[in-house]
Amino acid sequence: MNTREDIFDRLKRECKADWSAYVDHAFVLKLGRATLPEAAFRTYLVQDYLFLIQFARAYALALYKSRTLSDMRAAHAGVAAILDVEMDLHVRLCSRWGLTPDRIEAAPELQATVAYTRFVLDCGMSGDLLDLHVALAPCVIGYAEIATRLIAEIQTPLTNHPYREWIGEYAGDAYQAVAQNAREQLERLAARSMTAERFPELCGIFAKASRLEADFWQMALDHPA
Incomplete structure (x- = not known):
């Protein structure tokens, strides 16, 4: 069994405190324990829909x-996963509260949504593909890890869990494959263009993206809809 540490593992290890603030946030813990207020989850869903557009x-x-067809195909798969998988999930969940896609898209972006998404876009505009994928990684790969952990912690069928669709979607095979593909693409990009001198800069991007993820969870708790 190959236990070699990949770039994603290295980034998590070097940014341990920021990563923990994200994946162990009160929002995540409450969601798993089914104690998260529905109003906070609604805020999250609406803002995450707007987030996914960006x-x-x-x-x-x-x-x-x-610059290669392989990289283009990987990027295309990322767009498809958002537009054809994640956004459909949000539409289904929001429909429980009578929120149509038009109403969701008309909602204002809250500050945490703007801060995170524009940071990622800026990383892509000012940097290269590796910078951009490092900025994307906490969300894309982190959600898969969070959902897998929640499934293990709950240890009972999700049938009666109020957030079963969200947990099940991100723990499911389709999204886990999305996350694994993103992780493999990140590793390929690192193998091509990462140097020892560059790694601290990538850690800075990863740490900030993780902190912005934690801020995103907190936004939902602070501004329940």
């Missing part, structure tokens, strides 16, 4: 900045 743009930027 992340689709980030993957489109990755497509534009790609």
Whole structure:
């Protein structure tokens, strides 16, 4: 069994405190324990829908900045995963509260949403593909890890869990494959263009993206809809 530490593991290890603030946030813990207020989850869903629109743009930027067909296909897969998988999930969940896509898209972006998404886009605009994918990694790969952990911690069928669709979607095979593909693409990019001198800069990007993820969770708790 190959236990070699990949770039994602290295980034998590070097940014341990920021990573923990994100994946162990009160929002995540409450969601898993089914104690998260529905109003906070609604805020999260609406803002995450708006967030995903900007992340689709980030993957489109990755497509534009790609110089190989392999990188272009990876970026295209990222766009498709957002537009065809994640956004459909949000529409289904929001429909429980009578929130249509038009109403969601008309909602204002809260500060944490703007801060995070524009940071990622700026990383892509000012840096290269590796910078952009490091900025994307906490969300894309982190959600898969969070959902897998929640499934293990709950240890009972999700049938009666109020957030079963969210947990099940991100723990499911389709999204886990999305996350694994993103992780493998990140590793390929690092193998091509990362140097020892550059690694601290990438850690800075990863740490900030993780902190912005934690701020995103906190936004939902602070501004329940």
